[in-house]
Amino acid sequence: MSKVPELFGSMVFNDSVMRERLPKDIYRALRRTINEGTALDPAVADVVAAAMKDWAVGKGATHFTHWFQPMTGITAEKHDAFLSPCGDGSVIMDFSGKELIKGESDASSFPSGGLRATFEARGYTAWDPTSYAFIKDDTLCIPTAFCSYHGEILDKKTPLLRSMDAVSREAIRVLRLFGKDVRRVTSTVGAEQEYFLINKEDYGKRADLILTGRTLFGAPAPKGQEMEDHYYGSIRPRVKAFMAELDEELWKLGICSKTEHNEVAPCQHEMAPLFTTANLATDQNQLSMEIMKKVANKHGFVCLLHEKPFEGVNGSGKHNNWSLSTDTGENLLDPGKTPMDNAQFLLFLTAVIKAVDDYQDLLRISVASAGNDHRLGANEAPPAIVSVYVGDELEQVVDALVSGGAHDKAVDAAMDIGVTALPPIPLDNSDRNRTSPFAFTGNKFEFRMPGSSFNIACTNVMLNTAVAMVLREFADELEDAPVFDTALSALIRRELAAHRRILFNGNGYGTDWPIEAQRRGLLNLRTTPEALERYDDPKNVALFAAMGIYTLEEIRSRQEIIQEDYSKTILIEARTALDLLRQQILPACMAYSKQVAEGVAVKQSIGIPAPEESALVRSLTEETGLLFQRAAELESSLTALPSGAAPRAEYCAQAVLPAMEAARAVADRLEGMVSHDFWPFPTYRDLLFYI
Incomplete structure (x- = not known):
């Protein structure tokens, strides 16, 4: 590990490799494609493909694949060998520009939301030269977009690239009004990743974890996270060894894994990379x-x-830490030392605030899933209500601009903690608010609502597109203004006043916030089906059409895909829960109850009353009978499923999920009554507190 600089990016066909291996004119042509979006000449592609193949083979690769991100939310790949027959029974290692630029895949087995019939099988993958190729498991992986035979987009990468172009195009228009000559504005992202590690042996004994990824049953352990001793605590040696190897593997792929630590819950951890362009960040997070x-x-x-x-x-x-940067190195969300006097920053800040307010529903949709519905609003994550935190100083700036009053500029301050040996600690211009869904953190916004398993492409499509639309509106108005400064000041004041309601610096976990949010007219879309109803709202359809992101058909296909995914997830969980109840939990409860009852009978036969054991048998019998009833009710809920993606998703939320939760409540009570030796699978105590 002493040679990290040499290790970093060693499995990536990155800029330094291209500069070294490509002829200068070919390299320049490829850079123009990457930086400016110009079409790539097939002759250039042939040279790039040959250099890419030679590099990959030299690293031990034998195959290549077009690596893409279908609507499943995970990645997909089909491997082909670098083989070309010579006609004399021998082969050569070969790779053409045509193979680099375009691949073909069976599109019929991926979710399409009705865009494609089952028999319409042809799909195409197209090379995304803005995302570097890399080697994984002896295979050259070429990041690509994925579309159907007729051009319908079937992936998450294509709309992301379109949204990046849109926000760049509109931001450049605004910057020109400030006298800035930039050629590209890039949305940048750093995705902090939380995860749990549990023993593989325990995992293998729990069908719910294997089939659904979560525990469908489980009584609380005697100790949870209440001692607050795991967060930032000393990392266990086994976990540290895992983190060390993880870093090494990520660094080889050019992923700047920077931060690692224990998270709040037992067995929970986090990895945080440095930021990069939104499409690279998406690729790297999937990896x-x-x-x-x-x-x-x-x-x-x-x-x-x-x-x-x-x-x-x-x-x-x-x-999802999101910002905007120019090709000249300027962060457009950096307020500087005096944000009140930074008109350009204030305009971009206003654009983001307006975009979040206008398109609250789309941001909520971008984090909608059955799994994330369990997390949002659970006093551990932001609520389902979208709001913006800007910190005390910026809130004062906003209020001063709206009212026309004066703003006392912040002065550089330091914290004196009363220990003379320690240097003064410089204070930031605001605290952090971990309960906020969308928080300004100094020079970027941290969108805290996405779930840990999410592909972040959708989130950044929504952010980029909404901000691009607002920047277009601002540019249209300001470009026609007779006096730019006067029009700029009026626009900022007007829009901040109109969208002041979305700013909230308080406690998002508080019970009074939903009431206050409702008073302000903010949306509270508690469930995925409820949020998805708004996907094809006319204002959202108009947004995506104006920015060239989705057609109405493509919007509705994505709406249907997520609705179906939600229903499928709930139904798999319900069927798994039924299996566990009838094949493991109920037999265990009956076996334990029988053993206790037999013990009671023996004692009573020799004149020992055993009232406590008798009471336990009665309680076990009553609770077991109730669990039989709850299992039957859960099964019954599965027989009344409506047809149609939206009605089925709503039914799963309103009927199947509550039936599962009702069964779980009884089973978890029984877990606390049944001997650990009889319980059929590892408990929370076993899963969360291993050595």
């Missing part, structure tokens, strides 16, 4: 989740990425 699972397996762990694998302790999120 990170895959590699976490592989490395965990080597260390006797299973890595759980479900948003709520354990009831009663914190779930896992993925904080």
